[in-house]
Every structure is written in C-alpha cells, then in structure tokens.
Amino acid sequence: MTKPPFNYEIPAEMRDMAEKSVDQAKKAVGGFMSAATKAVSAAETQADSVQANGKDMAKKAFTYAEQNVSAAFDLAEKIVRSRDVQEVMQHQAEFLKSQMSALQSQMQEFGATLQTTVQKAATEAQATMQKAASEVQKAASEATKR
Secondary structure, three states: OEEEEEEEOHHHHHHHHHHHHHHHHHHHHHHHHHHHHHHHHHHHHHHOHHHHHHHHHHHHHHHHHHHHHHHHHHHHHHHHHOHHHHHHHHHHHHHHHHHHHHHHHHHHHHHHHHHHHHHEEEEEEEHHHHHHHHHHHHHHHHHOOO
C-alpha cells in the first residue's frame, strides 16, 4: 500500500489533551446516564401492567443508549491516539460499519418488543372493556327487573 503524499503528524501533547477531554466527557455522560437510570427506576416503582411494559422498553432504550455512547467514546479514544489522518479515517470507517450493524439489531429487537407490548396492551384493554360492558349489561338487566 502506498503512503499518502502528505503525512500530517498529530502532536503527542494534542493527543494527551484530547484524551483527557474525552475522559472527562465520558465521566460526565456516565454520571448523567446513571442519574437518568435511577430517575427512571424511581418513577417506575408505581407501575401497573402497562407501566411494567414501559419499564422494559425504557430499560432497552437506556441499554441501547449506553452501548452507543460507549461505542462513541471508544471511537473518540482511538481517534485521539491516532498517529495520522489515515488512521483516523480507518477508525471512523470501522465505527460507522459496526454502528450501522448495531443500530439495525437494536431497532429490530426494539420493534419486536414494541409489537409484543402493544399486542399485550390491546389484549388487556379488550378484556377490560369486555368486563366493563358485561358489568354495565348486568347492572342494566338488574335495573330493568326492578
């Protein structure tokens, strides 16, 4: 493989500074994700059946978000350690390929879970409506007997 005509070296000091910035940002986002997860968990303690399904969906969404943020930070760490632009571009291409695959899997799994959740909610709603209709019919029947 031939080398590009220009080799733009990234100074070690710049990589060190960028690496420290990435580490600080990673810690900040990790703290936010932890706080958000705790907030969602606290809000879901009062959940009924529909909320329990929502809890599963929220957990999946947070898991996906954590995976995607982690992958982005992994990329950032690789980029700040890169020695030249070609290496940066290689890391970026690998990241895009793996993220497209991950996002496709996440969306398929999320879609299947959402479909199951909607079907379950619809079934429960139908059962509730049938029970309510039966109770209304029973009450109407008793009222006409009087």
